[in-house]
Amino acid sequence: xxxxxxxxxxxxxxxxxxxxxxxLKEGTTKVFCNQLCFRSNWGNHKATHKNEDGTNESYxxxxxxxxxxxxxxxxxxxxxxxxxxxxxxxxxxxxxxxxSEIKNDRVGKITILSxxxxxxxxxxxxxxxxxxDITASHIKPxxxxxxxxxILHKECIKRNAYPSPLNYYNFPKSICTSINEVICHGIPDQxxxxxxxxxxxxxxxYYLGFHSDLNETYYVGDKAKCNPEIVNLVETTRExxxxxxxxxxxxxxxxxxxxxxxxxATKNNCSVVxxxxxxxxxxxxxxxxxxxxxxxxxxVGVAKPGMVFTIEPMLCQGSYRDMNWPDNxxxxxxxxxxxxxxxxxxxxxxxxxxxxxARNDQSPGGAIPRI
Numbered sequence: 001x002x003x004x005x006x007x008x009x010x011x012x013x014x015x016x017x018x019x020x021x022x023x024l025k026e027g028t029t030k031v032f033c034n035q036l037c038f039r040s041n042w043g044n045h046k047a048t049h050k051n052e053d054g055t056n057e058s059y060x061x062x063x064x065x066x067x068x069x070x071x072x073x074x075x076x077x078x079x080x081x082x083x084x085x086x087x088x089x090x091x092x093x094x095x096x097x098x099x100s101e102i103k104n105d106r107v108g109k110i111t112i113l114s115x116x117x118x119x120x121x122x123x124x125x126x127x128x129x130x131x132x133d134i135t136a137s138h139i140k141p142x143x144x145x146x147x148x149x150x151i152l153h154k155e156c157i158k159r160n161a162y163p164s165p166l167n168y169y170n171f172p173k174s175i176c177t178s179i180n181e182v183i184c185h186g187i188p189d190q191x192x193x194x195x196x197x198x199x200x201x202x203x204x205x206y207y208l209g210f211h212s213d214l215n216e217t218y219y220v221g222d223k224a225k226c227n228p229e230i231v232n233l234v235e236t237t238r239e240x241x242x243x244x245x246x247x248x249x250x251x252x253x254x255x256x257x258x259x260x261x262x263x264x265a266t267k268n269n270c271s272v273v274x275x276x277x278x279x280x281x282x283x284x285x286x287x288x289x290x291x292x293x294x295x296x297x298x299x300v301g302v303a304k305p306g307m308v309f310t311i312e313p314m315l316c317q318g319s320y321r322d323m324n325w326p327d328n329x330x331x332x333x334x335x336x337x338x339x340x341x342x343x344x345x346x347x348x349x350x351x352x353x354x355x356x357x358a359r360n361d362q363s364p365g366g367a368i369p370r371i
Contacts, residue, residue, distance in 0.1 A: 006030035067182035069336030125356030164204035195221030312343030
């Protein structure tokens, strides 16, 4: 019988019965592929062992790193979550390399979907919104981002969907959770959310052969809602996305979206991140067109009916410049100030735009008045 390797940097299926001696005494079911996996992961794995009081001891895996803000990673990371065999997976699910995307990048062509394909994308979009809303409804002080990852993963599996971030270029989790100064690609871990935090949940699922991508930033508790600077950041970012979506119709020049976003951001004393952009999405997680969110960019392409892409502006309280943590994923602001992001997946129609991942009356979060 196969299991998932307990090494946080592996996560492959294995029939090995190799167990950590401590885990063996504790009666846990964790196994490792081989001795190499066990030895290379020991520093992380030993922290999963229970203390005398029955709790796990968390730790900062990069203690000598010069962090820009107050946030710190809280390890150990939980083992990679299993995917049942009956669920259809993208090509990178096993080895982490999205070969179909890499090949498509050489072509640079923007895909136009057929009516049958659009119907599938609509279904996937609705499903991804449902999964995001369920996960977001659990946000509160005291919950960890790893617990949110577990909820998201369970909801995907329940619907026979694959959580697209899992093992995409070896990303270890099923959702990206970006807190406070994290701009994007935050890895769910053991840190408990605090009253006054903001958190972005970035959800992508793979279902019916198509990906669907959306994200929102949420206030944790009431403290953040009482902070005028945080509210200004979050609500300005939300408004930037809404203003950009209003521009989408056949004939839109993609580079013009950045002008609209940066103008509104600047009026509200926010800066626009330049390193990351919106993107085409269909059978591939990321593809053409690229959608930069800053002014005077050099994006190529014109919107045509049948195109599907995301707009996902990332705004900052201070400088737009970013840096990465040593995990090679977590992107944070260089000055340690907060960042927010919102994302919708959009279909260009004959006369305008359809928001495939639109909020509904039951969606948690939502806009609040500026203070």
